[in-house]
Amino acid sequence: MLKPLVEPKQHPLTDLYAPIAAEMTQVESLLKTELTSKYEFVDELLRKSNRLSGKRLRPALLLLFAKSFGDITEDQIKLAAAIEMIHTATLVHDDILDSAEQRRHNSTINYEYGNQTAILTGDFLFSHAFFLTSTLPTTFAAQEIGRSTNKVCEGEMRQIGTKDQFDLSQKEYLEIIDAKTAVLCSCATKLGTHYAGGTDAEVDAAAAYGTNLGIAFQIVDDLLDIVGDESKTGKSLGTDLEQRKPTLPLIHLLDSVADSEKSLYLNSLRSDDLNPATILDWFSKSDSVNFSKTMAIHYAKKAVDALGQLQASPEKEILAAIPHFVLERSH
């Protein structure tokens, strides 16, 4: 049953983790020791799923905020690992939703073991994250992580409900990506700051950073479906269009064209033989890609601005650099 795993290349973002390198190693060790089972089959699945997420962005955010206040505690390492488990659980379940075969050069759990096994692997990761969080002395983190994960699910459910719904407003789109992506980033930054003894204003600033960074990240991710380099992103262009998922560039495009053209576009989008190439061509004639890039820049700037509330530290410098990194993916 055991197959060698392809060791994925280090993500360049991880170079930024230098000030928390030792702590990130502790998080990795904890993930390795927590995600084991005495039953070989279960153990294999847990080890595989632990490799699916690459950048470890959420634990890094938590620890960067925490360390900007002082030394990292064992509880913060646990929380960083728990948040990464939640994120991995959502990836494992997302891969089923997207019938994805590969993630980061390894085959997905659903592709290799079937959907049933992938559902249970995700469930195991969720429940183990909650268990780990509840080993902290107070219920604060468990509440935050429970509530945030719940919002992630609600956001994803809403997104499924918006399939084919091409009159989705920009406001609704932003609410959905806030829930499905930004909430967990915000949970990480908030917990890192809270458990480091940050003031209420500092915790709010950290949460605002996480939210805005998450929104910028998701706008860029959605843009890459239209303007990405397939060899870099490892995804086929136009997948969201094929799945009839209304994302920001498309919402803007439909808002900005004349009614006659809009009807034509909607007919194409709703036709059974929808061709992503045709739709990608529409964007080349519109300003919608640029508009979406500007929106991503707007949220990335808001993330950096939120850091104004924090005292100077090497970690703060890094946190200020991360949004730029997120934006660079879209160029």
Add this chain to the structure above:
Amino acid sequence: MLKPLVEPKQHPLTDLYAPIAAEMTQVESLLKTELTSKYEFVDELLRKSNRLSGKRLRPALLLLFAKSFGDITEDQIKLAAAIEMIHTATLVHDDILDSAEQRRHNSTINYEYGNQTAILTGDFLFSHAFFLTSTLPTTFAAQEIGRSTNKVCEGEMRQIGTKDQFDLSQKEYLEIIDAKTAVLCSCATKLGTHYAGGTDAEVDAAAAYGTNLGIAFQIVDDLLDIVGDESKTGKSLGTDLEQRKPTLPLIHLLDSVADSEKSLYLNSLRSDDLNPATILDWFSKSDSVNFSKTMAIHYAKKAVDALGQLQASPEKEILAAIPHFVLERSH
């Protein structure tokens, strides 16, 4: 989108809940208010999923143990609702695993809305249960529920890994049904007793009751796949056999026949055109169904014995009657 739901008949087991009728109503109200969303699509899914589980056995067990010590607190109502949400989440995901179309006379989430939506609905229920649990003053319940849910997932993953594994031992089978079914019953009885101020010995006795009742219940459930009345169980006979799931009667049968016969049986079980009717016929010539019934009785008795540790109360009488009820399903 909205469809009228068929109101399922009250399960006869619920007649036993008389001493906690008012509290069970509070649990129902809490489930209704917690499982809502301001987004219509999400709200519809939550309302539907809340109707999938019928007997409310786990909340009833929690409250019966709690009330045998005194008045029920708001925290116990929350825990009863949280445990039911976890149970419902596992049902929603199980229905995907089994490609089930109906549960309790309503169509399943996967059948009506597709697997994607069902995965997310289950995830929502899990995370909401964890959130609700973490609103209690201490982390005790969150730890218990996190750990128990994790064991349920591990048990289900192991069961998938044992597909086709017809040399599964009785010991392994019992371990798996303990994890996938009995652990959550035991969690309910343990929490009910702990939060009622039970002594360590009383909490252990309550846990033992939950474990043994859960094991008896699952053995009976597995038996009904072979000897059940399709019109009563609402399931086709031989489904486990068709899915090549080794359960107690089959394990016993293969252990008790001569080697030559065993080879014949194994060939049939492994053949592409496995016919459940043929296999059901083997059981009529064996003692394996009786053996399994005896095992269920053994565990049901152990559950009743565990109650010896508790002081007399009307709730204890009811708790002593529930295992008999579980056994009656197999006659």
